[in-house]
Amino acid sequence: MSSFDIDRSQLVADLSAMIRTPSVNTFGVESEAGAEAAMADLFETQLRALGLEIGAHEVLKGRRNVWGRLKGTGDGPTILLAGHLDTVGVDGYCGPFEPHVKNGNIYGRGACDMKAGLAAYLEVIRILQRSDAALRGDVIVAGVIDEEHAMAGSTYFGQHGPQLDFAIVAEPTQLEICRAHKGQMLMTLRTTGLAAHSSMPQSGRNAIYHMGAVLTALQSYADDLRARPADPMCGAPSLSVGVIRGGDNACSVPDFCEIDIDRRTIPGESSADVMAELYAVVEQAKQSVPELECVIETPFLDLPPLDTAETSPVMQAVINASMAVIGKSDVTAFPGSSDAPNFACPTVICGAGDLAQCHSLNEYISIVQIEEAISIYTHAILELQTL
Ligand SMILES: [Zn+2]
Structure with a gap:
């Protein structure tokens, strides 16, 4: 020694x-x-x-x-x-x-x-x-x-x-x-709808329902990530949805809904790759909800x-x-x-x-x-x- x-x-x-x-x-x-x-x-x-x-x-x-x-x-x-x-x-x-x-x-x-x-x-x-x-x-x-x-x-x-x-x-x-x-990216996704009285939901666009479509697409994306070839040191990449916010009260059709997600990256994945994948997830959600409006905000934490x-x-x-x-x-x-x-x-x-x-x-x-x-x-x- x-x-x-x-x-x-x-x-x-x-x-x-x-x-x-x-x-x-x-x-x-x-x-x-x-x-x-x-x-x-x-x-x-x-x-x-x-x-x-x-x-x-x-x-x-x-x-x-x-x-x-x-x-x-x-x-x-x-x-x-x-x-x-x-x-x-x-x-x-x-x-x-x-x-x-x-x-x-x-x-x-x-x-x-x-x-x-x-x-x-x-x-x-x-x-x-x-x-x-x-x-x-x-x-x-x-x-x-x-x-x-x-x-x-x-x-x-x-x-x-x-x-x-x-x-x-x-x-x-x-x-x-x-x-x-691993790297870590934290970011907010926001759907925008149209507020209306909840007695006439058909006159609004429900941002929470729209987020539901995004969540379904995100869940299958998270499953895909888990199945990808693992990095020999770091394992597989992952995604978790940690927070949801939306609507003001039960008597209004909500005009917004937000989620915060945590995407863990592995060597070889860049922030730009991840953003492109998330845009593709939103496009997939649009197939079931064509009027979907969903914004992916700039990550509030982006660690390589x-x-x-x-x-x-x-x-x-x-x-x-x-x-x-x-x-x-x-x-x-x-x-x-x-x-x-x-x-x-x-x-x-x-x-x-x-x-x-x-x-x-x-x-x-x-x-x-x-x-x-x-x-x-x-x-x-x-x-x-x-x-
Ligand atoms: Zn320390």
Whole structure:
């Protein structure tokens, strides 16, 4: 087993400071914009203390991505170590911002998802700075906003941030190596009818009946999706209808009906493909209801799938690092969605902590596992210098 000399007390101090700094994502609630601001300030201070070259983007009002660059000699790949600054909420959580260590674990909101990842990156930089190994490429450590809502931070970083060759994202995977996950599209479909008094329904057009035709067509589309060839990592694509709204009262023929749908995509499927399929579903519904008027709105969430090649150098480097550090390398699909596809370069998700812990009311992470993650990242970065 190969590992590096890790400063555990510094690691615990860094992570504790992060847990003490609330960064709850309020899901776009305007009055609480800037939810990650204090955490971005703290992370910038921590990156500055390492002597890194600092960058930042204000992505949304009061909400910024921050990063630090450790410069290499200039003739190697630029590697991003990325994590999100925000956490989920704390309703019902007792002492979420009071970090404490018990039985080798550290507790608090964000400990696992994913402030441990950010703290791990700081230690990786310290190890690289202490080591004699010459760094040819740059290493960039970034904290991005809004992962828990719409991933505005990573999307912006991928489009406007520094040029990258490879990225590692420390979402909790129990150190499994994830090169793929499904994408997610959420959108509203709306049928429009003609209001009339319900005593004379024939004088109106019932938008709820019309939505019924759309639902029937969607259900057979969902069955078709399930029967499609599965992606070897992610399985089959899917569709679920989660919400329906329509009409005002029982005595009126409803002039509108809306549904919200969740379409999970697999590698190889684009948003444009999905939209074309949904238009075809509406056309199919029109065969039974020719006067159907149905609009498909622009998705209110559109997250791409992750699809990094097994043969990518970053995958190989993380696999080799994992073998060297923990003696195994389990390659799987990440069960949720993440920032990873947004960085516009081959990206691997691998981090300490259990996803089951993430959004719980008693969040914790194993300190030993964070240390293993630190050794894996350092090992992989050093291997990528030999490209
Ligand atoms: Zn996360």
